[in-house]
Amino acid sequence: METKNITGLTEFILTGLTHQPEWQVPLFLLFWMIYLITIVGNFGLIALICNDPHLHIPMYLFLGNLAFVDTWLSSTVTPKMLLNFFAMSKECKIQFFSFAICVTTECFLLATMAFDRYVAICKPLLYPVIMTNRLCIWLLVLSFLGGLFHAIIHNAFLLRLTFCNSIIVHHFYCDIIPLFKISCTDPTINFLMVFIFAGSIQTFTISIVLVSYTLVLFTILKKKSLQGIRKAFSTCGAHLLSVSLYYGPLLFMYVLPGSAQENDQNMMDSLFYTVIIPFLSPIIYSLRNKKVIDSLTKMLKRNV
Structure with a gap:
């Protein structure tokens, strides 16, 4: 049988999360509710930060941008996943481009937030001098530019791949590793680029988080005040939880892409x-943050 090479594809067929018809409606309703709560929670957090002058400080500026990126990420993946329950979606490379920007930007934002907490706790007197508005804006701009350049690099390397007849991607969104698996061109260079760039970004950002919180921990332990220790742990706890939940699956998916994982396991990690992290983030940051709770309470009282 003649094998036809297909180049320059912009459309692939995504198989979706499940092939079992009896699960399609319940899963559609479940993820539809999760998506609605994600959008309401993250946009609500952004609105709260924008409307309360007491939250106009670097910590909440970064948190607001993190909520925006979580909304963007969820909106890149979830609507197409919902569509796939009833009809196989074909849009692919544009979705991956948007996805790559979001995931990379979030890594940089989490590292930036860790640095902000280090300065706030370890150098409180110098905090206004170090974390100026100009520095905060530059950190945000560099985070988004880093996400953009990372996405451009991988999309450019996708152009070297050819696909032999099969355009079926066994995933619920267009991820880069499943595309490598159906390519009839040797994807070794692409895997190497993922390992180098994704690995470097994750190593760099995780290192900033670990170093920042190690220094924070030493500073906290030196404090004599039990109330001060509790306040510091409360401030950093939400961010540490978010970082732990976020980086685990990413490491297995992109830094160790050659690990023996089945498609189903890859989809669960993805x-x-x-979907789950953008849903949980506003809950994690709100429930463990007294200022956010106080601001929400005041806003609700004004509207009653």
Whole structure:
């Protein structure tokens, strides 16, 4: 049988999360509710930060942008996943481009937030001098530019791949590793680029988080005040929880892409950081943050 090479494809057929018809409606309703709560929670957090002058400080500026990126990430993946329950979606490379920007930008934002907490706790007197508005804006701009350049690099390397007849991607969104698996061109260079760039970004950002919180921990332990220790742990706890949940699946998916994982396991890992994490983030940061709770309470009282 003649094998036809297909180049320059922009459309692939995504198989979706499940092939079992009896699960399609319940899963559609479940993820539809999760998506609605994600959008309402993250946009609500952004609105709260924008409307309360007491939250106009670097910590909440970064948190607001993190909520925006989580909304963007969820909106990149979830609507197409919902569509796939009833009809196989074909849009692919544009979705991956948007996805790559979001995931990379979030890594940089989490590292930036860790640095902000280090300065606030370890150098409180110098905090206004170090974390100026100009520095905060530059950190945000560099985070988004880093996400953009990372996405451009991988999309450019996708152009070297050819696909032999099969355009079926066994995933619920267009991820880069499943595309490598159906390519009839040797994807070794692409895997190497993922390992180098994704690995470098994750190593760099995780290192900033670990170093920042190690220094924070030493500073906290030196404090004599039990109330001060509790306040510091409360401030950093939400961010540490978010970082732990976010980086685990990413490491297995992109830094160790050659690990022996089945498609179903890959999809579960992907589902966690593309759908569940954006859903949990506003809950994690709100419930463990007294200022956010106080601001929300005041806003609700004004509207009653």
